[in-house]
Amino acid sequence: MNQMVSMIPITAVALPFLIGIAIFFTGKNKKLMGFLSSIAALLSLALVSALYSMLVRGNMDVCCPICFGAGFTFCFRVDWLGLFFAGITSLLWVASIPYSIKYMEMKFPDSRARFFGFFTLSAATAIGVTMAGNMLTLFALYELLTIFTYPLVVHAETPAALKAGKKYLVYLLIGEMFLLFAVLSTPEFAGPRAFAKIGLISSEIGSKMLLVLFCSYIVGFGIKAAIFPFSNWLPTVSIAPTPVTGLLHAVAVVNVGVYGIMRVILNVFGIELVRSMGVGVLLVFISGATIIYGSLMALRQDDLKRRLAFSTVDYISYPILGLALLSPTALVGGLLLLVTHAFLKLSLFFCAGAIDIQTGKTKVSELSGIGRRLPFVSTCFAIGSLGLIGMPLTLGFVGKWYLWQGPMETGQPSAMGVLIAGAILCAFYLLYVVYVLFFKQSNVDFVCDLQLNWTMLFPIGAGVLMGLVFGIFPKGLLLLVNNVTMCYFGG
Amino acid sequence: MSFVLHLPVLMVAVPIAVAVLISVLLTFKRNIAFVLSVLTMIFCLISSLFLMVKVITEGSFVYYVSDWPPPWGIEIFIDRLSVYMLLLIAIVGLISIIYSELYIKKVLDHQKIPFYYMLVLFLIGSIVGFVISGDIFNMFIFFEILSLSSYSLVAISGDREALRAGFRYLVMGIVSSLFILLGLGFIYSVTGTLNFTQIALRVKELSDLTVIQTGALLLIVAFIIEAAIFPLHVWLPKAHGKAPAPVSALLSGLVIGIGVFGMIKVVYYILPGVYPVSFVVFFRGLISVGIILGAIFALFENDLKILLAQSSISQIGFAAIGVFFFSYSGLMGSMLQLLNHAFAKSALFLGAGAVIYKTGFRNLDEMKGIGKRMPITMGFFAIGLASIASIPMTCGFVSKYYLCLAAIKQGLWGSVGAILLGGFLSLLYCLRIISCIFFEKPDSKVEVKEAPLKMLLPLGVLAFLTIFFGVFPRAAFVLIEPGVKEILGFLR
Amino acid sequence: MLKASFSNLIYVVSMILFLIGFYAVAMRPSLIKKIIGINIMETAIFLFLIGIGNKKGGASPLVVEGIEKYVNPFPQAMVLMALVVGVGTTALALILAVRLFECENGEKR
Secondary structure: OOEEEOOHHHHHHHHHHHHHHHHHHHOOOHHHHHHHHHHHHHHHHHHHHHHHHHHHHHOOEEEEEEEOOOOOEEEEEEOHHHHHHHHHHHHHHHHHHHHHHHHHHHHOOOOHHHHHHHHHHHHHHHHHHHOEOOHHHHHHHHHHHHHHHHHHHOOOOOHHHHHHHHHHHHHHHHHHHHHHHHHHHOOOOOOOOHHHOOOOOOHHHOHHHHHHHHHHHHHHHHHHOOOHHHOOHHHHHHHOOHHHHHHHHHHHHHHHHHHHHHHHHHHHHOHHHHHHHOOHHHHHHHHHHHHHHHHHHHHHOOEHHHHHHHHHHHHOHHHHHHHHOOOHHHHHHHHHHHHHHHHHHHHHHHHHHHHHHHHOOOEHHHOOOHHHHOHHHHHHHHHHHHHHHOOOOOHHHHHHHHHHHHHHHHOOHHHHHHHHHHHHHHHHHHHHHHHHHHHOOOOOOOOOOOOOOHHHHHHHHHHHHHHHHHHHOOHHHHHHHHHHHHHHHOO | OHHHHHHHHHHHHHHHHHHHHHHHHOOOOOHHHHHHHHHHHHHHHHHHHHHHHHHHHHOOEEEEHHHOOOOOOOEEEEOHHHHHHHHHHHHHHHHHHHHHHHHHHHHOOHHHHHHHHHHHHHHHHHHHHHHHEOEHHHHHHHHHHHHHHHHHHHOOOOOHHHHHHHHHHHHHHHHHHHHHHHHHHHHHHHHOOOEHHHHHHHHHHOOOOHHHHHHHHHHHHHHHHHHOOHHHOOOHHHHHHHOOHHHHHHHHHHHHHHHHHHHHHHHHHHOOOOOOHHHHHHHHHHHHHHHHHHHHHHHOOOEHHHHHHHHHHHHHHHHHHHHOOOOHHHHHHHHHHHHHHHHHHHHHHHHHHHHHHHHOOOEOHHHOOHHHHOHHHHHHHHHHHHHHOOOOOOHHHHHHHHHHHHHHHOOOHHHHHHHHHHHHHHHHHHHHHHHHHHHOOOOOOOOOOOOOHHHHHHHHHHHHHHHHHHHOOHHHHHHHHHHHHHHHHHOO | OHHHHHHOHHHHHHHHHHHHHHHHHHHOOOHHHHHHHHHHHHHHHHHHHHHHHOOOOOEOOOOOOOOOOEOOHHHHHHHHHHHHHHHHHHHHHHHHHHHHHHHHOOOOO
């Protein structure tokens, strides 16, 4: 692979970051604030697409090391895996901006400068994590992401929000403690272009130490990806404003966790070493447990956002499962499901937010009859749910098609069982909401006091539409995903 | 550039001379004390910048006061690390003095103001003397002056709590300086000299190290008291919590850091390589406990300034633990942590002082939601907290990164655990403060405005420096990287 | 053991004094007794330092014809300096104690 030194990766992180800082000083000037937020999102999307075209043209990895002194090197580098995640985040970031501006105006008119400042900073750091070139950069941005999302979680400033914020931080910071240990124990963690290599760790350091490091990494990244014993923070933070729950806690933050686990297995350890250590099964077990746990908990939730958050817990484990099966087909499936989840779950969360704004209803049991009042939102919700379940003609179907081949290839029937159970449970907890929306008779009459305008409806529609379009024409996306897997599985 | 050679002595002499001058002038022209102190500190800052250029280009040098070589004369030993410390002292000193003007007028009687500046200058002069002196006895003398002015500064407000805190500090401090005297007696009895380099040479020829080890132990314990490491930290929370804010900034930012620098002097300059493993393990254990306990105390404290003081115990533990790693990364981490603590903790104390100046609030409960009324002051305060909590892009992250790296490289899992857990707990107490001052709803409606510019500016400079050295730690590496390599060379 | 103690009498005495002083500082609640304890500790250390410089049969360190053996003057100079510092510290300690006493008993000057 050719190497090319370019400033674009760092610009794609630093420019939105600086704009985010500038937003804090806009104060009462709402127009400027909205303008700067959109500019930041658009800029990052433009730069990410520029990087994409560079990768497509020369298959180069673009990197930009900044040495701060002995053993303290920051490096930004873009390869297919990173670009894949950066692309999802930046695309959805742009899509969610109009919705967020409108939503915040209606729901939380106070201290919006702080909200959009931290929102931009979080999204920029989330993109930065995926462009990190070595473990040190990755860790630094990863921790910054946690810190920057905290003010967003507690934005409502109610005691419940503060409590949720505390829980959020304690969970994630404990994870980061493990992660820091693992990162610093990895040789070459700060080397420039460390991620250009496969296998930063050699098996020479002893099998016990290898296992300790592997577990620390999985705990460190896994807490952010909400894997089973550590998944409770995610539903708790659904108390945050909907754009945060939607973009950050269903897309950016959890994706960063998944990205971390992928980096660890694909780059730090390497497929071969993971295979010889036999820890793939461990990861299959963990992600399977997460899928079952998330689905079962989602079934029991009455609060719509909490239900969706548990559904995130469930769904975000599919890519991890796909990775853990250590087969290229399953990984392709996992990555496709990640895209599905990002688009559709964002739409679902935005639907929930729109329903909340329109009618003030947040509980599933109260939603009866809303389908007729809010046809567009409800239809989008239904299509999104079907997409997540994996109906044909949606991207979810394509993803599951590939993912389900994984257990057959590698001969792990238990994983197959988990997939089937997960799909059934997923259908139950999402379709029940759709059922309530459309078919349950409402006995309470309510008033729609606000008219939603296109700024809020557009992102919802766009997300669902993209899920459908990619489901019908999956070829372009498959090409990208194949590029990612080819780097690590060859052929 | 030969005048640069005389600058270290002048950096001691000028503040002390000005202090004496102020105490003579004090019957009339009270305002002149402030102006004179600021000018003195600017002189110190410029001199240390000159010294920095000198040591970067030509390396460390030795200076004999009035050309008398040791063992008769006083030797001054300037290397990169001491210049680094001098820079920290000059910057934090200057900033604290500028900040003092308004604050001190509010909290102290008018007659005491010149005395305050006098004591601060004595403190600065003696710290400089402590850092540059090349023999233990001078170290002892400067340590005594330093301690005397610190006790007086803690107790200067004259209220009961402050006097008590000052007296307790005084008792512990005197014991600590007597330990130094005893320790240097032990060392002198076997080596016959008090000069650093000569002691280091003689020690190599000795066959029985018991006496030297006793001496070293006494010296280290003395500095442990001064640096407020775990079992001997009891004086610190009240002393730093009850002193006026700029004094707390100086004491917490510089003086306890000087305790750690004293340890570095003992362990690397004076008596390198005489420590049995059990010593080192014992001290590392103590410091680890201190790191965690200090952070836990801070987690449950309500008085903001005492909370910050408790956090100092934990933070200075980070700096001290690196001394006992005997490795490049460990010492780098130590020195960076001294810088982090000097800037960030001073910024925090000055920020807490700004709140006290404006509202009189001392407890965290009263400060709910104050971040919205004083966004700029509290913004700088938050940057200081971020650095204490070792968030990336602040210098706290760089220092803890090096410390943790050093511990992992040597396989010291206990220390690794202590550093990680300590960092985690620091994050928790910092976030507790942040959530309190920014996100909680205030109980009372009090009209508060932003702190005056003369207080904001020093705070801003400190916050800027914390971020600057976090993003460009290379700026600090210029001095400490070769400096650390040089003193590690003494071990061999 | 006993003989060794006798030959090093000065060190033994200074250690005992040091411990007595330390006991007073650490254990006695009275501020004045603490200050006295500090002074006893100081004296003990001075004794120790003088003891280090002492030589059996040495003359005082003044250059006089015909005397070869001098006591080491260096520790004595150190003790002199430390004495000065000690007086200063004691003075400060006493001032603080007096002010504290005044404060606690509600007396104002």
